[in-house]
Amino acid sequence: MQESEFQKKEICKTGIEELDVMLGGGIPIGSTVLVVGSSGSGKTTLCMQFLINGAKQGERGVFFTITEPLFKLTKNMEGFEFYDKKLIESGMVNLIDLRIISERLGLDTEKYTVEDASALLDILRDIADELNVKRLIIDSITALCYRLQTPEMIRDFIFKLGSSLAAMKCTTLLTSEVPPRKFQYSQYGIEEFISDGIFFLGDIERKGDLIRTFQIVKMRGAAHSRTKSAMSISSKNGIELAPLLRSRE
Amino acid sequence: MANVLIDGLKERISNAIKINQSIGILLPGSNYSDLLQALFEYMSSQPEDVWVYVTITKPYETLAKEFEFIEESKHITFIDCISRAAGITKTYPNCIYIESPTMLEKLGLEVMNVFKEVNNERRKYLVIDSLSNLMIYNDPDIVTEFFYHITNRTRARNIHTISLAIEEEGMDKYLNRLIYLNDKILKVRDSFI
Numbered sequence: 514m515q516e517s518e519f520q521k522k523e524i525c526k527t528g529i530e531e532l533d534v535m536l537g538g539g540i541p542i543g544s545t546v547l548v549v550g551s552s553g554s555g556k557t558t559l560c561m562q563f564l565i566n567g568a569k570q571g572e573r574g575v576f577f578t579i580t581e582p583l584f585k586l587t588k589n590m591e592g593f594e595f596y597d598k599k600l601i602e603s604g605m606v607n608l609i610d611l612r613i614i615s616e617r618l619g620l621d622t623e624k625y626t627v628e629d630a631s632a633l634l635d636i637l638r639d640i641a642d643e644l645n646v647k648r649l650i651i652d653s654i655t656a657l658c659y660r661l662q663t664p665e666m667i668r669d670f671i672f673k674l675g676s677s678l679a680a681m682k683c684t685t686l687l688t689s690e691v692p693p694r695k696f697q698y699s700q701y702g703i704e705e706f707i708s709d710g711i712f713f714l715g716d717i718e719r720k721g722d723l724i725r726t727f728q729i730v731k732m733r734g735a736a737h738s739r740t741k742s743a744m745s746i747s748s749k750n751g752i753e754l755a756p757l758l759r760s761r762e
Numbered sequence: 763m764a765n766v767l768i769d770g771l772k773e774r775i776s777n778a779i780k781i782n783q784s785i786g787i788l789l790p791g792s793n794y795s796d797l798l799q800a801l802f803e804y805m806s807s808q809p810e811d812v813w814v815y816v817t818i819t820k821p822y823e824t825l826a827k828e829f830e831f832i833e834e835s836k837h838i839t840f841i842d843c844i845s846r847a848a849g850i851t852k853t854y855p856n857c858i859y860i861e862s863p864t865m866l867e868k869l870g871l872e873v874m875n876v877f878k879e880v881n882n883e884r885r886k887y888l889v890i891d892s893l894s895n896l897m898i899y900n901d902p903d904i905v906t907e908f909f910y911h912i913t914n915r916t917r918a919r920n921i922h923t924i925s926l927a928i929e930e931e932g933m934d935k936y937l938n939r940l941i942y943l944n945d946k947i948l949k950v951r952d953s954f955i
Contacts, residue, residue, distance in 0.1 A: 720899065722864045743867030750875065755867040758907045 522734055525648070525684040528566025529559075531742070531754035532727075540710065541734040542647075543679035545671070546686050547654070547704055550714030551693035555725065555746050557586070558593070559714070560650040560686045562751045565595050567648040568605035574648035575607040575640060579656040583610050595751045607644060611657070625660045630670050638677045647683055654687035655700050664703050671707040698730070709733040714744065717757075727754055771800035771950070775924070778946050779887070784913060784923040786944035788937070791928050793950050794819075801889065801924070802829045805838055811885040813838040814876050816869065818895040821845040822857040839876050843869060863899035866908040873912065877921055888916055892926035893940050902936035909940050 524539035533539050540546060550556045564574040578586055586608065590596040600606045614636060615622055620629045641649055651657060658667045671687070678685050687708065689699045698705040698713070705711055711730035716723040725744040729737045742754040778785045789797055802825075805813050815838055817825065822842040826833050832840075839856055843863040853859065858872050877886050890896075890912075896905045909925070916923050925944065927937045941947055 719904075720864045722862045724865060724867065745868050745871050753871050753875075755871050756911065758866055758904050758911070 523682075524735075525567070525572075526570070527563050528570070529562060529752050529754070532752075535729055535738040535740075535742070535754070536732060537736045540684050540732065542682050542684055544684055544709035544733065545675035545678070545707070546684075546710035546712060546732070547689045547698060547708040548686050548712045548714065549689045549691055549698045549705075549730075551691055551695075554714040554716070555744065555752060556688040556690075556714060557589075557652055558746055559712070559752050560652060560688060561590055562593075562595055563686060564606055564648050564650055565597060565600060568600045569597070571605075572647040573605055573607075573644055574650070575609060575644060575646045576650045576652065577609050577611045577637070578652050579611045580653050583608050592748050593751050594749050604644075607640075607646070609640070611651075623660065624662055625666075626662075627666065630661055630666055634670060634673055634677075637674060641678060641681060641683055646681075649678060649683050649685045650688070651685070652688045653690050654704055655690040658699075658701050658704065664701060667701055667703045668707060671704060675707060675709070710735075724757075726757060767796055768800045768803065771797055772804045774948055775800065775804055778948055779922055779924065782922075782945040783917060783920075784925070784944040785946045785948060786941035787924065787926050787948045787950060788941055789926065789928060789950035791930075794928060797926070797950060798825075798891075799829070802832055805887075805889075806831055806835050809835070809837050811837060811887060812877070812880045813887045813889065814841060814873055815839070815889045815891065816841045816843065816873065817891050818843045818863050818899070819891050821848065821850050822854060823850060823852060826854065841869065841872055841876075863896060866896075866900065866904065870908065870912055870915070874915060874919075877919060886919070886921040888912075888921055888923045890923065890925040892928055894926075894928045894930055894937060897936060906936070906940055909943060913943055 523542040525542045526533050526539040548556045548559060561576065564576055567574050601608060612622065615633065618632055618636065620633065625633065654671070661667045661670055675685065687704065689704055691697050691699065698711055710732035713728045713730050715726045717726055725746070726741050727744040728741045729739060741757050743757045745753045787797065817840060821844055822840045823845065832838060833856065839858065841858045841860060843860045846859050847862045860869050860872065873888060880886060893905060893909065913923060927941050
């Protein structure tokens with residue numbers, strides 16, 4: 514694809530300055546991006562910062578959590594300066610516990626049948642549509658996939674979700690949990706093929722200390738950087754990226 | 763005698779930084795305390811300027827005890843790379859703490875973040891104390907790469923830099939390569955002051 518064609522695409526700015534530069538402006542609108550990392554790598558923080566930054570620009574968003582209760586999620590986020598409680602109260606950012614929705618739908622909380630998955634998909638689409646959200650997070654797709662019983666169900670679920678949200682011009686981030694220091698993008702080996710983009714959050718060891726790293730593995734429709742960056746998480750600035758020093762360790 | 767020595771150092775620093783974007787100060791360990799005093803007195807006498815002082819040599823707490831006036835100097839922000847690694851957990855409002863001196867990218871980010879918030883009309887200075895101590899915690903090659911990055915970024919934003927290097931046996935090869943990236947080198951010798 515030519516550079517000019519990339520530039521013509523509508524983009525969704527993450528609001529993380531260095532990341533937007535690496536993406537050539539931002540994520541192409543309507544894309545589904547897998548945010549991959551092990552426990553504590555910063556997936557949830559990155560997603561929340563993306564959502565909050567969007568809300569500050571007038572784009573409504575929704576965060577579906579499956580891995581932790583809402584009170585824990587908000588408590589963790591309150592420590593960040595980018596977090597603005599008013600955006601939650603005003604409905605610009607919506608936080609929803611997917612487990613509660615599943616319970617209310619009467620779904621088996623451990624394993625979903627094809628019908629359960631279809632009902633859940635409908636609910637997610639309806640919420641996105643009714644709230645007119647432009648940014649949507651599922652944290653984590655791994656926990657959701659665990660409940661889907663076959664690779665076909667996982668493929669079908671993510672594909673249909675991504676397609677519906679793309680039609681709504683909603684940009685989606687799905688977090689994917691992987692074991693530390695493993696070069697893999699998902700637990701089930703399917704999620705990465707259906708996603709338009711992959712952000713990989715890892716780490717490298719330097720003199721016994723762990724340096725957080727960030728890499729865009731793919732981003733369809735964007736002339737993106739593929740270099741590995743150092744990533745910092747601070748309460749003042751949230752996620753920040755800097756060129757990774759590469760000299761021989 | 764001590765005053766003459768410190769005044770001499772202050773004058774040399776002042777003259778060099780006025781006409782150069784970056785200066786490197788190469789000194790024997792025996793002159794470190796005098797240089798530190800000269801540097802802090804000089805920095806304190808320039809309240810209209812903005813200073814970022816990166817310490818890899820002494821924890822901020824120790825510096826603040828030695829030079830009481832630095833705690834009151836609102837135009838100086840300290841970045842302490844060694845306290846946390848040494849288990850010192852106390853915090854001070856004018857000091858940013860880096861978990862470990864190996865986290866060089868984080869250090870670079872914090873330096874630039876301080877300057878980002880500064881009005882462009884104010885003169886900006888970065889002090890790195892010291893390159894030789896960064897090499898204690900990191901491989902020399904990565905310190906060289908870090909120093910290239912930081913000097914390129916500071917030059918682009920019109921930030922003056924003062925980098926200290928304490929002469930150590932066996933490190934000359936690396937220190938010389940680094941220190942000569944600066945526009946001007948001050949070699950501190952007892953006989954010069």
